Amino acid sequence: MFSGWNWVAHGLFLLLSICSFQVSGGLVQSCGRIIPESPVLALGSNFTALCILNESCLDFGNIYANQIIWKIKNRVVPKEQYREINRTVSSVTFNDTSSLATPLTCNILADGQIEQNIYGISVTVGLPPEKPKNLSCIVHQMSKLTYPMTCTWNPGRPTFLDTHFRLKYRWPQENFPDCIPKDANNSCTVTDVQFFVNLEVWVEAANALGKAESDPLVLDPIEIVKPLSPHNLSVNSGILPTVLKLSWENRISAAVMKLKFNIRYRVVGDTDWMQVPPEDIASPRTSFSVQGLRPYTEYIFSIRCMKEDGVGYWSDWSEEKTGVTTEDKPSKGPPVWRIIDTSRSPASWTVYLMWKALEPFEANGVILQYEVTVKAKSSLSSPPEKYNVNATNLTLKLPNGTYEVTVIARNKVGASPPSVLLIPAVNSKAPVKNVRTLPKDGKLWVGWTAPNSYVLKYVIEWCLVSNSSDCIIEWQTEPGNIQGTYLKGDIKPFKCYLITVYPLYADGQGSGQSVKAYLQQDRPSKGPTVQTKKVGKAEAVLTWNHLTVDEQNGFIRSYTIFYKTVDGNETAVTVDPSKTEYTLSSLTSDTLYTVRMMAYTDEGGRSGPDFTFTTQKFGKGEIEAIVVPVCLAFLLIVLLGVLFCFNKRDLIKKHIWPIVPDPSKSNIAQWSPQVPAKHIFSSKDQMYPEGSFTDVSVVEIEADDKKSFSEQDLKPFDLLKKEKSTSEGHSSGIGGSSCMSSPRQSVSDSDEGETTQNTSSTVQYSTVVLNGYRDQTPVQVFSRSESTQPLLDSEERSEDHAGGGDSTAQKQQYFRQNGGQDETNTDRPCFERAKQISPTNDGDLIGFAQLQISSQSSQLLSLGLEKSTQEAALSDVLQMSTEGQTETPETAEGNPLLVDEMPKSYLPQTVRQGGYMPQ
């Protein structure tokens, strides 16, 4: 611990000693220095530096050379590169100066711990200049007397040092001041040079590491002159329409330099230059006449010059000047063609003559007018008709025939050669064959196979086929020796053109052959709109309209129909482009389909809108196939039913429409109430106002009449009799009748069959008529019927059942046919009972209807019972029926029987203890 503090104290002492020494020795005095001071070193060379310690420092701080540490920036140089020369000098050696950097410092490590900088130097590393290469010079003429010379050279590799270049030049007998480049190291301009004396030029490059000179260039500056271009160029029309005369001024003295020239020219609007043959202007001059020009054409001229012997440089092109040649007469007649309209009258033509304005190089001036001559070939005697036209068309009305049309264009110089067009009566000559087109280089080429005959020329007609505009015919003529040409017009892409080729012969004309073509095709602009024409169960007939020409954008090569169900895959069908209808088959019935249609050209297709349809659930005739047999079967069944009913009509009639004996036809025998009934019915008259009862029939079946019934008819009665025989109840039979007719025991009251047979051999009917029936005078008579018509089962059954319901109960008789108040108790006067019912008079009519229904139900029930062979079952049913009658709504309990509650009496009810409940 103590030694550590001692070491620190020693170090601080050393530091203070160095500082105090420096201060005491002055600001500029240090403990050492480095040799060399701020060296400039060649890159890649080796370098040795020495750090020399002052002797005085040794005394103060025990500083020696072996304590020196060399650093480059803050990086310590490996000690392998150190060498202690003596106790005050240490050297460091670098084999490659590229590893050097600034600063290189000499540091001391006092007592091996504290590092102190002694001295530092900046090291500059670079390269000596290379020999400048590729020295070249050019003299730019700036004015008539000013010829600065600019020399350029390749300065060589970067030296990383401040390198100075100098352009030196001299005459053999005279030196000139050096040219020092400004802002560049590879070029310099000598302000003025003298010609015709050889000048020696070279470049000297120098920096801290050396100096280098280029190879000298010996030249006469006159040989490297780039003269100023001729100026004040003027163009004048010559006498001839094909000549223009150029004049200019040279800006370099002929004493200095003899010149040769280049003259270029072009037509205004063209981009390609033409040149006057150089040999024609290879001598000094200030004017030249350019020949072989087109008449009435505006040309642009430009000129340049250089030393006559070709040594040196061409000047820049002069400013451009324009000139126009004079007019000449048109070189050819205008191409002429016609459209013949025969629609008005076959015998009279409307001929639209049209000709093309001559191209400028053909017109050779301003066309003032056209002279049209029409000569009928058929009538040689008639003179030709002449027309002077300013336009390029003429409409004539001519009779059908052959004509020769001549058109001449005229300008102020003269007339063109005539253009002749033969208009034959018919195009009877051979047409061209195999007309075809080919888009090429943005133009539409039309080719054809020539006919065998000699063709004078061809006329190619074309027009743009469009829905929105008429077919405006354009045309061009071609010589007869070619079999193909480009259409000369604004042919637009994606448009349909109808092209027709006519061969013109010397003595006639061939019919035109047409072809449709596109310069460039594209996808259709829209797809066809498809819809269904007819939809069936498994097929659908689709229809669509062809795309219009404007929408096609090309030749429609095919249609493709895509259809799919909601969750199914899409199916594609390709259809011939000529069709507008297609039938999709194998579809699923009752399914929603989505269908769309694409039209394809060579460039692709485009889809139309989606269309949905649903296939039908049943196919054509399926419904008929189902309905008709069903109907037939139904009819058959009905027929069979009818036949069956017909066969069984008696049975049915018996059950449905039983023969009700007409009491009026019955014979009343031995039964006529002796006692006038007035007093009996007096109370009844009071009880039942007129209209309450329409008819009341009381039927009493005599046991004697039983034999007259059929066995089947009587069968239920047998059952009933058995039922009755087992019951203790004594029914009055037809209660009403017994009540009103005879107090004696009716047959139904008898429990013994023999007695029954004896006493019930006949059926007694009684009728109580209160109101007239069918306008008959109501007769309040009691008559006994002798009819043998059996009673309705229901009536009888109800009667029987009522009788058999409870032997102890009062016997009741129901008159179901004629009223709801027909409940009759044999033990109670009927009128008494009727009196109880009287308050319900308001509902009589309803109750009557219900009773009718109940009666029918009872009858049907009886039919059903007929089919039953089990007596017990029948008994149960009958009992239920009886009990149903006794079942009364609780609201009616204890009350007299309500008319409208009567049907409920047929509903089954719980038989109370004690059996029958009086209603």
Next chain:
Amino acid sequence: MAAADSPSAALRRHDLCTRGIRLAGKMRADVVDLLDTYVERQGLDASISVTVVEGVPAAAVEHWDEQTGTQRLLENLAAYRAFRALLAQMLEEQQEQLGEADAALGPALAAVLLQVSAFAYHLEELLRLESRGPPSEEGAAPPALSHLGLFERKLWGLGVLRELAQWAVRSARDLRQLTKPSLGSSSAPGPAESP
């Protein structure tokens, strides 16, 4: 003359003569332009006549066509050496009179001076080819102009330039004469070129 017999020497001589002729032509053109500038700048009348100019060799000579090639070269060399000194003096005078501000006359004078010097070099080279070598300059000092007034100095300058223009014409003719095989010491033919 031995050196002139070699083909290279003949070519060299021809080249020197040709370029000398063109240099003389350009020098004349430049001197003519300089004369215009000089007259304008010095405020002189272009039609003023200057009869005799001191120190200026006369271009006109009798029996010109009888001179030898060497004689022609020597006379030309002496004249142009004299013009070189005169023009240098003129340039100095001009700078004293007009200062550096005159950007037209000074450079033109300097350019003509350079051409005179170059032509003298041409003549010296030709004389070397003649195996005679150019005579040493005898240090003919330019005439002292201090005794002349300003106008006279201007006239003197005008006379120098006019005489130089004359000499330019004569020199071209002399060199053209030298290129002729019959008269020249060299057998190398050369195209006749006018300055």
